[in-house]
Amino acid sequence: MTDVAYIVSAELIAASSQLPSNKGRSSAVHTLIHAFGLSKRVKVIRPVRASYKDLAAYHTREYLDTVLAPQSSASHLHTEYGLDSDCPPFPALDAYVPLVAGAALTAAQALIDRVAPIAICWDGGRHHAQKSHAAGFCYVADCVLALIALKRAGGPKRRTRVMYVDLDLHFSDAVSQAFAASASSARTPQILTLSIHHAAPGFYPPSPLAALPDLASQALDPFTLSLPLHAGAGPDTLLRVWKLVERVREAFVPDYVVLQCGVDALAGDPCAVGNWDLQGLGEVLRGVIRWGVPVLMLGGGGYNTPNAARAWASLTSIALGDPLPLDAPIPDHANFPLYAPSFTLDVPRGTMQDQNTDAYLMEVEKCYEGVVSVIRERMAPAVGVAS
């Protein structure tokens, strides 16, 4: 059994369950994990609410003053801060922002303090939230704040390296953008971001960083990486490209890993673009754990609530080193009817055709071969100093 720090509180669930894009999801997730008996085996840690100063490590004061103001009476839209169609203000917003950021920061601190080698914050992973505006159902940049906290953990003498891997169906635009500027400087960057995601014209979010790296470009930033996939990506495609993530990790040698486990690429999600299954997703987590580096696991997208709960219960059990079998029956609990008609843990792949051809995946592999050698070149002096 592995020690796992698990960040949760009734307050966090209450606020998070009001997230307009995922109403009730937080409650369903934590309830299923409890029903499987997993919450007795993790180290439950209550999140400390992020202070204004904690939030201002990334967000602007104008944005914070808007989202931290009580919303109940004045729930008018603030288009200038992205608080409109995708991200409407909601009554719990002023509690949600410091609680979700605080949960991710509490998880990061648990790793820094060596409370456990794995920390889980399923309410975090809000990878589209920007410095001064909400976007894509995300109101708070908990991923960025956690990365900043881990990066600072080493102190002035030890330059800590953190690798952010994003499994969400959507590109991690805000997180990638937040660290892209520092990655392009001459100094070896401390943070590497890598997003495996779906890309197609018009697919959210539009970002110049969401393409396959261009090895011929002078502007190539080998520390801000994108691995775009076509529609219907199944578990075989995921596990094939995962080998490239392994190689990037070997070249970068991170001290911490932050894994955003958005599950909207799973089969059965209303986005209906990805076709991953729980088996493949579990293999990816097993791979990360084998790296032997402290891991912060965050949530993210996932719009089929029972499947998100299934996935995160399964990943929690893998983190504990005692995986639930995929055919495990859903335990009898208050939300049991949600899990019809299968009433089992598994999320199997669907019938969607995988449009990632062998030729395309070979192109991705060739590109990443080049990226990995550039990372090795850039890391060589840093690795020398560290050892």
Ligand SMILES: [Zn+2]
């Ligand atoms: Zn997403």
